Amino acid sequence: MNDLSLDDLRNCFEGAVPAIIATAAADGTPNITYLSRVRLVDPERVALSNQFFSKTARNLAENPRASVLVVDPTEYDEFRLTLQYERTEKRGPVFEQLRADIEALASLEGPTSVFKLRAADIYRVTAIEQTAGAQRRQAGGADATGESRRVQPSDLVELTTSLTRCRDLDTLVASTVDGLARVFGYTHSMLMLLDESGTRLYTIASHGYEEQGVGSEVTVGEGIAGMAASRGQPIRIGNLRQMTKYANTVRAMSEDATGEPEIPVPVLPRVQSRLAVPAMAFGQLVGVLVVESDQTVAFDDNDEGLLTVVASLVANAVEAERTHDQTDDGRPSTTAPHPTASGGSTHVRFYRADGSTFVDGDYLIKGVAGRILWALLTQHAEEGRTEFTNREVRLDPSLELPEFRDNFESRLILLKRRLDERDAPIRIEKTGRGRFALVVDSDLRLEASG
């Protein structure tokens, strides 16, 4: 190899610009195609995803050599790697890493994806050569490098201090996404929590988006955030637009809309990079922290490490808050009851089947949060109550809460934030630990179906 090392080409392996692979059959016929992903294995080796490029696979079986072009997406320098096949792996860390890459691509294509990693082929790199652009840059051309985020320990202290001062879950989730923007410059982020069934993630807070998307859901295992949750590992994509285009081309049929009301997950317009990090506490998944950027390959290993630390802090804080909430004695509030003001009439329609709740015809929320709201509004209508404790409400069997890890507090916060986001004439206000008030600024007309 010459003076260039694979480590110098680290950005090339982020998958932002499709790699190109040339092979040759035993009869000397060359073949050229694109590769889904090239991964750095060690200082002398790379791994190529073995999916469905069959002619390439046949050529490599006959003649185990390849020439690969990779591009640094930040500077657009191009390099040619000369490769010698060494081995194929169908398990282990390299295979898992490549499989995560392919599954991320598959998650964009949809549940009927044809993407499936068959194996990770490991190659020794015998030569690295710069092509025209890189040589010109060395000769004095201008650099167009992106700037890696530099984190000072004091920044982490600042965010940690801010989070440890939070006295309730509502403040905690807001401080997390606000702190990521203020302290570290992650201008677009969202915090998602795992639901009671362990099968879905719901957005409890976001920052920087036109619509907050509080209450939006994704299925665990689907999409970038869902994959980070199912694998318990960070998932990082630096070329979403290119990947989405590829997935759309492969997809044979368009997805059918379900017609069900739902809250869209917040998405940055023209998003290029997304990093989703699982938030774990005591070995259990609590949620997923997601950051986005419209820049190509905006996030790197440093971001992954930093956000893993932050996600862990948040997960442990959420778990601590849940423990406090469930052991709280729930004594009645000492605050004065909230008067009910009348500001017109509001129609609330509730569907028992799935907890879907509509306010004046507009979809508000569904599931546990919808059932909580309905339980509160019913008691408000029948008994005139405005003050509640978490303990008494969570015992209501109509909520269908699980006995263990019922997520009541986070569902209540989700409901509170969703009501605030929609500027509804119904609000939830915390009045103390384990206590809250229902504030209604309108005459309510309640209607339940199903």
Added chain:
Amino acid sequence: MLRTSYVAAAGPTKEFLESGCALIVATVADDLEPHASRGWGLDLVGENRVRLLVDADDHQLHANLAANSSIAISATHVPTLRSVQLKGHTTAFAPGTDSDLHRMRRYCDQFFADIEATDGIAPELMARIIPARLAAYRAEFDEAFDQTPGPRAGSSFTA
């Protein structure tokens, strides 16, 4: 004997091949070492015959073609990823001309505009991989394959 049907019928059209498609090129040394390169503009100059612009300083490419003339060219329409691969042999070499430089600029304008529109990459950045000098090859093709991602990838237009 070259087949004559694929260019005009089910396969790649003149308009497609001469557009701003991403052009990638494979050659091979006599010891079967493959070599990946880029193309910088392609014109259909006859039935199954093309003229391809390449980097004049890509010495291995020129050595390979001088030795055995085997070449594969893949053309991919950036917005749709519709792709075709042509396989055959080069028949003539020529140093690049001013006219070739103009042809490359026209090619790059369309290629880079498509990349910018679909992938969001600035043309100024992509311009960093443009070669400083050009060379041209004429090539004849006897095989053409559909290389569009998906289940039909690899099927022959010439079969």
